[in-house]
Amino acid sequence: MPTTDLWNQPASTDSRDAVQAYERAVLATLEYRSSANDHVKAALAADPGFALAHCFKGYQYLLLGTGGTVAKARQAADSAKAQHDRLNDRERGHVAALASWAEGDVVGAATIWQRIVRAYPHDLLALRLHHLNAFWRGREDALTEGPAESLRAWTPDLPGYGSVLGMLAFGLEESGERRRAEAYARQAVQHAPDDLWALHALAHVLEMDERFQEGCDLIPLRQPAWDDRNPFKNHVWWHRALYAVELGRDAEVLQLYDAHLAPGARPFYLDVQNAASLLARLQFLGIDPGARWQALVAPVQALADDFNGAFTEPHKVLALAAAGELAAAERLADGTLTRMKRAGLRDPALAQVLDGLCRAIVAFYRGDAEDALELLGPIRGDLWRLGGSRAQRDVFEQLAIEAALQASPEVDGRALLARREILRPNSRLVKTATAG
Known part of the structure; x- marks a missing residue:
């Protein structure tokens, strides 16, 4: 008969060991611990027919952000579907969401997760996936919606309560409600x-x-407690580096880059975002990052044939262009929409923004600031479609400012700088640009 989990939700398995391993996997995922996959494996070892664990396994494959694991995610969905007759509505929802996501239908998957959360507000897996999906689609409303709707069902004694608060906090910040x-x-x-x-x-x-x-x-330079965390910890280090950039601690920024942000030979897509974004910010301030751009070429080329999400693609182009590999950057930009379609995404508005931004980056590093500015003009207000956060997308606003300062300093350059000075009065970019 079904076994209930920590949150009093029924799970279609007779194995208490499987449920407990699944619980550990959920909590480890919330804390970005690298042990999450081991807990999923333990759940399936305890009950090979545990559908929720199969779904979790499939979700983990898709969270890697590479087409190379989609087939494995579909296999996990098929394994979960095979248990259809023994599943409850919540579990069938997860099976359907995984199948939709594996086919590139992220909107369909998000709709299912939302439905699960509304019926089962303690389903942390559905809540987290809905939240992350909203993040990568630029949906500020949905970032807040899920945790806000479910919070009323939570009490501080329940495991995961703090994580629900954290998701709500992030959604509020992205919506501009920073005090709350x-x-x-x-x-x-x-x-x-x-x-x-x-x-x-x-x-x-x-x-x-x-x-x-x-x-x-908030983020001291030494964090031994993060040794067992997955690559998301490097993104937190990226935030630490941003503070140092604005404070003028350039040597510290480069030390953080070398220690935590430089991608390895087998990069995670977020590593490329972090690295290219930080180096570009330094470059816009006139700071020479040395050979670090060139060191990014090989990791980016390893991802070149893959679609790693709409937000990653322009960072890949940026890394190659800034390293002087303009022909490779242009090829990558030219193939972005093809890779997007191959991944199953059908979003004309997003395609327009993505294509325009990638071409603008190539134009800027080719030395054609006027062309870059012209390409950026129609899409700057729609960059949210790429996903990511306001802080992450700011690198493309800085790119627009740099292009404007080169192409039309007395008109467009002054206008964009004036806007940034109002929005971010302590911006080092503004101070650097106006000092000359």
């Missing part, structure tokens, strides 16, 4: 000090508030 976001983020960190997403939410508040020294204090 900070309050929830601090509660989240208090309840779940090991939850990197909660810490990340607070890091975003401090970044957007330009409270850079507080950000440095």
